[in-house]
Amino acid sequence: MPANLAAVPELPRDEAFAITADFKADTHPKKVSLGAGVYRDENSKPWILPSVNAAKEILHNTPYLDHEYLPIPGFEPFLVVARNLVLGQHDTKSTVTSIQTISGTGANHLGAAFLSKSLNPHHVFISNPTWGNHHHIWEVAGPGITQKLYPYYKSIDGSFDFHGMMSTLESGAVEGDVVILHACAHNPTGIDPTRKQWEELAQLFKRKKLFAFFDSAYQGFATGDVDFDAWAIRHFQQVLFDADDAFAGPQGMCVAQSFAKNFGLYGERVGAFHLILPSHISPAGPQSQLHRLVRAEISNCPLFGCRIVHTVLSNPELRAMWQQDLKTMSSRIKGMRSLLRQHIEKHQGVGSWSHLESQIGMFSFTGLSPEQVSRLRDVHHIYLMQNGRASLSGVNDGNVEYIADAFSEVILHKAEPS
Numbered sequence: 001m002p003a004n005l006a007a008v009p010e011l012p013r014d015e016a017f018a019i020t021a022d023f024k025a026d027t028h029p030k031k032v033s034l035g036a037g038v039y040r041d042e043n044s045k046p047w048i049l050p051s052v053n054a055a056k057e058i059l060h061n062t063p064y065l066d067h068e069y070l071p072i073p074g075f076e077p078f079l080v081v082a083r084n085l086v087l088g089q090h091d092t093k094s095t096v097t098s099i100q101t102i103s104g105t106g107a108n109h110l111g112a113a114f115l116s117k118s119l120n121p122h123h124v125f126i127s128n129p130t131w132g133n134h135h136h137i138w139e140v141a142g143p144g145i146t147q148k149l150y151p152y153y154k155s156i157d158g159s160f161d162f163h164g165m166m167s168t169l170e171s172g173a174v175e176g177d178v179v180i181l182h183a184c185a186h187n188p189t190g191i192d193p194t195r196k197q198w199e200e201l202a203q204l205f206k207r208k209k210l211f212a213f214f215d216s217a218y219q220g221f222a223t224g225d226v227d228f229d230a231w232a233i234r235h236f237q238q239v240l241f242d243a244d245d246a247f248a249g250p251q252g253m254c255v256a257q258s259f260a261k262n263f264g265l266y267g268e269r270v271g272a273f274h275l276i277l278p279s280h281i282s283p284a285g286p287q288s289q290l291h292r293l294v295r296a297e298i299s300n301c302p303l304f305g306c307r308i309v310h311t312v313l314s315n316p317e318l319r320a321m322w323q324q325d326l327k328t329m330s331s332r333i334k335g336m337r338s339l340l341r342q343h344i345e346k347h348q349g350v351g352s353w354s355h356l357e358s359q360i361g362m363f364s365f366t367g368l369s370p371e372q373v374s375r376l377r378d379v380h381h382i383y384l385m386q387n388g389r390a391s392l393s394g395v396n397d398g399n400v401e402y403i404a405d406a407f408s409e410v411i412l413h414k415a416e417p418s
Contacts, residue, residue, distance in 0.1 A: 015132065019383050028381040032399055034390040035383045037187075037362060038266055039221075039329050042396045047329075049264045051322035055311035059304075070300040072291045074100020074272070078306035081313035082272045085226060086216055086257050088234050094241035094252075094276050095283045099290050100301040103271040104217045104258025105133060109141045110273045111213060111254050113293050115178055116142035118286060119211060125169065125179040127152040129365075129387060131187045131215070134180055148172060150179070153189050158355045158367060160191045166204065175209040176251065183214045183255070184229040185222035185361025188389035192360065198232045202239040212236050212253040221262040222361045224330035226323070237276060252277040259309050261362065262326060268305025329393075333362060336395040343404030350411050356392075364390050372410040380406035 013021075019035035033044075041047040059065060073079070079098040087096065101107040115121065116138075124142060126134050128149035138147055150172075151164030169179065181201075186192055193201065205212050214233050220226040236253055252275065259270040275286055294300070312318045334357075341356040356364055368376070368388040376382040382403060384390045395403060 015385060019385065022377075023383045026381055026383075030399070030402055031381040031383070032394055032403060033383050034392070034394045034403075035385060036394075037261070037391055039261065039264060039333075039362070039393045040396075042332070042398075044394065044396060044399075047264060049322065049325040051312050051318050051325050052263055052265070052308055054318055054321065055308045055315075058311055058315075059307055067303065070100070070303055072294050072300055073098070073287075074301050075303060075306045075310065077314070078270075078310040079272060081310055082257060082259075083274055085313060086219060086230050086233060086255055087237060087274065087276075088227070088230065093279045094237065095279055095281070097275045097277075097283045097287045097290065099273045099275075099294060100306060101256075101271040101273050102298065102301060103260050103269040104215065104256050105137070105271075106269070106298075107256030107258065107271045107273040108134065108137050108215060110290065110293060111256055111275075112138050112141035114275075114286070114290055115211065115213070115254075116145050118289055119176060119178070121145060121176050121178045121211065122174055123148045123172075123177045124213075125150045125173060125177060127165075127180065127182065127186070129153060129188055130180065130182075131217075134215070145178075152186070153191065153365065155367070158191075158365070160189075160193060160197075162193060162197050166200065169204060169208070169210065173208060173210055176211060178211045178213050179205070180213050180215060181232070183216035183219065183233050185218040185363070187217065187361075188363050188385065188387065189365040190359030190361050190363050191365075193232070195231065195235075198235055199239075202236050205236065206240055209251045211251050212240075214253065214255045216255055217258040218261050218361050219257075220323070220326040221329060224323075224327040226262075226326070241276070241278060252281075259305070263309060263312070263322075265305050265308065268308070269302065270305035270309055333392050334360075336392050336400065337364070339397075339400050340392070340395055340404055343401050344407055346404070347408035347412070350408050362391055362393055364392055366390050366407075368407070368410065372413075375410045375413065376406055380409070382406050 023033045039047055079100060083096060083098050101110055123146045124138050125148050128151060150168040151161040154161045184192055219229045222229045233255055240253060255274040257272045260266045312322050337356045341353045344350055344353045366388040370386045373384055373386050373388060
């Protein structure tokens, strides 16, 4: 009997895209978007990085620049600079297979699809909270793999729950399990492990033979320093593969790399997936399986955005310009964190908002409740995620006092008796 498509249930709207749509439909003159994870300049406008503009000019004036299909793995010159950017050029007892993807989402999806079939882990561990799409991706690309949460955020004081994370992985993870790690600027909390904590985590992964899956969406964007933001990934690679006792077996690590935030190439969808395995394992089999997945889903990736990234990273002058662009974006957000805190704390009774400055990156886990977030939207026309995550790139000199006053109002607001 044929399936009845009329019975297919309607799913709720994706929250992130729904917030953007609702914001655009709002006609209030003071509306503010703190929902979308995109950089905005001091006038709340999209910012094209000067380095990207310069690269586009070079490409525009390059003769005989064709529009041919890329090979299945992608644009090799781009993959080389992308790999070196995130992994550095440190020699390890490992092999790296790199595949171009449709931004970081595509890299996460490709990794989940590959690992669920080829590694077949018992569990995938995901931080609580996390980027909401991590759960969707593993539901779709890794069906049958049990998702488990590891503690990450202590709501009581807004701190990183390192002990909870370590103890959960120690007691609940088994050999071959995949653990999703945010390389820097954890989304949504903006709280990262210290280097000492990363070192302890790397030793745990090595001892228990866990598969580290790094999601690197903010390299350079988080702090303005690309090497600082990649430190955790590079440390894991050294711990897992450098020593004489580097672990054997099917384990390894991988990186989902996005160029949306750090190049402002949101719509170009430029990303890469890097699979790192012990050198005694031939990459031929995994590589062929990755190629098969890409061929079945997209055949090959777009060309223009990756040409921009390659042009910038391979040109010393443009690369220096790009590194200055990163400092421009990260420092503006850092400045807005400080200013917003100052304006909020002018109001008596709102408590300390020091977490605005201790967190890093684009997002702040504000601590506002879903009810307070709804009031921000309904009364003040300020849009952010229901879990209280705010994209601070939407804050600027012209609206920071309005936002601070609105935050303070919803904090101090007492519901009228019914």
